[in-house]
Amino acid sequence: EAGVVQSPRYKIIEKKQPVAFWCNPISGHNTLYWYRQNLGQGPELLIRYENEEAVDDSQLPKDRFSAERLKGVDSTLKIQPAELGDSAVYLCASSLDASRHNEQFFGPGTRLTVL
């Protein structure tokens, strides 16, 4: 069974440029999560989707970050414009549903460097 797929794996951009990350969750998983992981820290939730609906985006900086999950499958996370502080690893995860006991399956992440 294929795991969570993310691309690109690495991205280097200059500040003020836009950037987008793509995620394909495990087939059949209704819930999709985007996390940001700063160096030396644990992942922090940015947004959670149940099918195509964003049900928790309270931690998403909405002035520059946006996300979408068309047709309830693939998802894209965008930053425009990027700032130096956005350098981090962006992780996508999926689970069968949003039950608190369901383990989340993580992708390899996209490491973003903003110069």
Place this chain on the structure above:
Amino acid sequence: AQKVTQAQTEISVVEKEDVTLDCVYETRDTTYYLFWYKQPPSGELVFLIRRNSFDEQNEISGRYSWNFQKSTSSFNFTITASQVVDSAVYFCALSEQDGGSNYKLTFGKGTLLTVNP
């Protein structure tokens, strides 16, 4: 205050030694779940174990074992006879209801385990 505290930032052991990773959590929920994830250098977090707040029975699975003590809000993880392949960052995480209908997974800062040959 942190909801999940992993006091050990880094641990270094020699292969075949036993090692215990500590985790202390804080929650007001009566029903919650605790997790351990492993993050090898490749970057992908891998699920290891899940425990609910009503199940304090400790478990052994191969070289891994877990010690959940509700009285001290601790959920420690032990690797017996460590191997070089165990080298990774280990995260403890708490799943609890976030006010409304959302369930949020909160991670600790992680413990970097290095197993030397």
